[in-house]
Amino acid sequence: MSTSTESPFQESQERRELRVQVAKLAGKYGREWFTERARAGEKTTDLWLEIGRAGYLGINIPEEYGGGGGGIGDIAAVCEELAAQGCPLLLMVVSPAICGTIISRYGTEVQKQRWLPGIADGTGTMAFAITEPDAGTNSHNITTTARRDGDEWVLTGRKIWISGIDEADNVLVVARTEDARTGKLKPCLFVVPTDADGFEAHAIPMEIVSPEKQFQVFIDDVRLPADALVGDEDGGLVQLFAGLNPERIMAASFSTGLARFALDRAAAYAKERTVFKDPIGAHQAIAHPLAQSHIEIELARLMTQKAAALYDAGDDLGAGEAANMAKYAAAEAACDAADRAVQTHGGNGISQEYGMAGLLVATRAGRIAPVSREMILNFVAMHSLGLPKSY
Ligand SMILES: Cc1cc2nc3c(=O)[nH]c(=O)nc-3n(C[C@H](O)[C@H](O)[C@H](O)COP(=O)(O)OP(=O)(O)OC[C@H]3O[C@@H](n4cnc5c(N)ncnc54)[C@H](O)[C@@H]3O)c2cc1C
Numbered sequence: 046m047s048t049s050t051e052s053p054f055q056e057s058q059e060r061r062e063l064r065v066q067v068a069k070l071a072g073k074y075g076r077e078w079f080t081e082r083a084r085a086g087e088k089t090t091d092l093w094l095e096i097g098r099a100g101y102l103g104i105n106i107p108e109e110y111g112g113g114g115g116g117i118g119d120i121a122a123v124c125e126e127l128a129a130q131g132c133p134l135l136l137m138v139v140s141p142a143i144c145g146t147i148i149s150r151y152g153t154e155v156q157k158q159r160w161l162p163g164i165a166d167g168t169g170t171m172a173f174a175i176t177e178p179d180a181g182t183n184s185h186n187i188t189t190t191a192r193r194d195g196d197e198w199v200l201t202g203r204k205i206w207i208s209g210i211d212e213a214d215n216v217l218v219v220a221r222t223e224d225a226r227t228g229k230l231k232p233c234l235f236v237v238p239t240d241a242d243g244f245e246a247h248a249i250p251m252e253i254v255s256p257e258k259q260f261q262v263f264i265d266d267v268r269l270p271a272d273a274l275v276g277d278e279d280g281g282l283v284q285l286f287a288g289l290n291p292e293r294i295m296a297a298s299f300s301t302g303l304a305r306f307a308l309d310r311a312a313a314y315a316k317e318r319t320v321f322k323d324p325i326g327a328h329q330a331i332a333h334p335l336a337q338s339h340i341e342i343e344l345a346r347l348m349t350q351k352a353a354a355l356y357d358a359g360d361d362l363g364a365g366e367a368a369n370m371a372k373y374a375a376a377e378a379a380c381d382a383a384d385r386a387v388q389t390h391g392g393n394g395i396s397q398e399y400g401m402a403g404l405l406v407a408t409r410a411g412r413i414a415p416v417s418r419e420m421i422l423n424f425v426a427m428h429s430l431g432l433p434k435s436y
Contacts, residue, residue, distance in 0.1 A: 056350060060122055067101055067126040076131025076306070080400050083256045088212060092132060093167045096123065102137070103165020105291075106145050110161035116357035117142065117291045121298040121349060128302025129309075131400075133407065135257045136172075136209045138295040138415070140164050143288040144171040144217045147234060151276030151284045160236065163214065171236070172213040173288070174204040174262060182420055184232075189220040189264060191233060191274075198269040200235060204262040206414070210246040211258060213239055218264070219285060222278060232285050234275040243267040253410060254403035286365075290356050292415050293368035297349040300375035300411040304342045304382040307404050311335055311386035314393075325389070334385040341378035348374055366429060373421040376411035383408040 056064075074092050082089055096102045105120040106112020113119065124137045145164045148156060163169015180186035189202025200220055210216060218235045237244060244267050246260040276284040312335055315326030325331050352367035383404040387394035395402040412418045426432040 054347070056118075056122070060119065063101075063104075063119060064122050064126050066099075067096070067123050068130055070095065070099060070101075071127045071130035071132045074130070074132055076400060079132045079256070080254055080403065083254045087256060089132065089134065089256045090212070092127075093134065093136070093170075093212075096127070096134075097165070097167025102141055102167050103145070103161075105141055106161050106165040107149055107157075110149070110157050111165040112145075112161065113165075116353065117146070117294050118350065118353035118357050120291075121294050121353050124295050125298035125302035125305075125346075125349075128299050129305040131306050133255070133299055133303055135255065135299065136170060136212060138292060138299060139173045139208055140170045140213070142291040142295040143173045146291045147217065147284060147288040148275060150287050151234075151280070153272065156236075156272065156275060160215065169215070170209065170213045172207055172209045172216040172239070173219075174207045174216050175219040175285075176204060176206050178203055178205045178261075182417060184219070187219065187221060187232070189218065191220045191222055191235060191269075194268070196271050198235065198271070198273060200237065200264050200267045200269060202264045204264070206249070206259045207246070207262050208259055209257050210239055210260040210262065211248070215239060216262075217275065231279070232282065233278055234284060235269055235273045236275060237264070237267060237269060237273065241267045241269070253406050254400075255407065286361070289416075290352070290361065290364050290368045293372040294349060294352050294356060294364075296411060296415055297345065297352070297368070297371040297375035300372075300379035300408065301342055301346050301349060303404060303408050303411075304338065304345075304375070304379035307379070307382045307386035307401070307408070308335060308338050308342065310399075310401065311338075311382075311389040314399075315389050318391075331389055334381075335389065338378065338382040338385055341374070342382060345371060345374040345378045366425075369416075369421045369424050372411075372416065373418055373425075376408070376418060379408035379411055380405075 100113050101123045104113035104115045108114040120142055127134050141164055148160055177187045191198045191200050215236050215238050218237050219232050221231050222233050243265040245263040248258045315331050316324050318325045348371040352364055352371045355367055356364035387401045390399055390401050393399045427434055
């Protein structure tokens with residue numbers, strides 16, 4: 046656990062310094078640059094590659110594969126600081142944190158050497174595809190199947206809402222082996238090149254102001270070599286879960302970063318804007334909701350750091366509960382912060398110039414993905430409180 050000796054509730058000096066450096070780098074780009082790119086249909090590749098070169102993108106990847114040898118706490122800090130500067134990079138959740146973790150843990154030596162260096166420096170981004178149109182939240186119902194054909198695998202299925210296919214060389218696809226159709230989920234993970242024959246992706250028009258897009262994916266008899274399978278064919282669930290706790294921790298830090306950004310802008314505006322005799326921040330109706338957001342954000346950050354510390358210490362079970370709670374708290378804090386930031390800005394809150402209204406949708410997505418708030422409440426009701434399963 047990366048905490049200081051003086052207090053276990055404060056991150057280490059090294060982690061805090063990392064945050065400062067990432068914030069400095071992201072600050073050179075900033076929110077206006079990010080939204081201009083998004084509105085023009087352009088990408089944020091410059092920033093992506095710069096954080097890759099600086100070693101921040103692959104900070105959680107083992108050093109022998111081009112990474113920084115750090116933990117999820119480190120990459121989550123990077124993700125949060127980028128978002129706090131108004132440059133949230135969703136693909137950080139996917140490429141280094143989910144795919145990087147799964148391949149680092151379960152890939153063969155050859156697979157690690159092939160994919161991890163590109164994930165770490167940003168030149169070989171990997172998307173992640175589990176969600177399917179008919180299965181939705183119920184991943185046990187996914188039907189994307191892989192069958193063996195000689196030395197090869199043949200993959201068929203459909204995926205939806207998959208982020209960043211247009212920016213990725215490969216996508217880690219969760220499928221199931223054909224003989225496992227009868228009942229229990231037996232997921233298997235395959236690395237699929239996005240330019241493979243039979244692989245098609247169509248962008249879904251979204252209301253989120255972001256250069257990162259979501260896609261519907263059609264996988265039609267895509268032939269893959271034997272070593273496209275990551276990990277053990279029978280080790281499915283455990284391998285998948287290795288990526289899901291990091292996913293929740295990263296999603297939480299993405300939300301807390303956006304929340305901090307919204308709150309910073311709102312507080313700055315509340316200090317400046319005067320319509321009666323004092324700045325609007327002097328009115329408690331404006332000040333209190335912002336103060337409330339500050340408290341909620343700090344609580345969510347603390348839980349996120351706890352989840353990361355447990356995960357990095359190898360306590361997968363403890364990390365599971367904390368990561369779910371952190372993700373819930375962070376998404377709630379972010380939605381409220383964005384809403385309060387819009388209100389603080391009055392009419393400017395919904396102008397493109399101030400860019401606050403776009404945050405409503407961006408933060409709102411955190412209540413839905415990668416796992417919905419309802420499924421987290423289900424998890425906590427069942428696992429933390431011992432209540433019966435409701436579905
Ligand atoms: C911006 C964005 C990016 C995404 N990126 C990716 C990606 O890169 N890769 C990927 O694989 N997926 C991705 N997703 C998909 C995301 O994980 C799913 O949208 C999410 O899991 C919810 O699934 P669904 O949309 O099918 O909703 P549904 O499963 O249809 O659920 C609809 C509603 O019903 C509720 N519900 C369902 N079952 C229950 C229950 N048992 N109890 C209580 N409530 C229930 C849900 O909480 C939700 O509110 C992304 C989604 C978004 C919005």
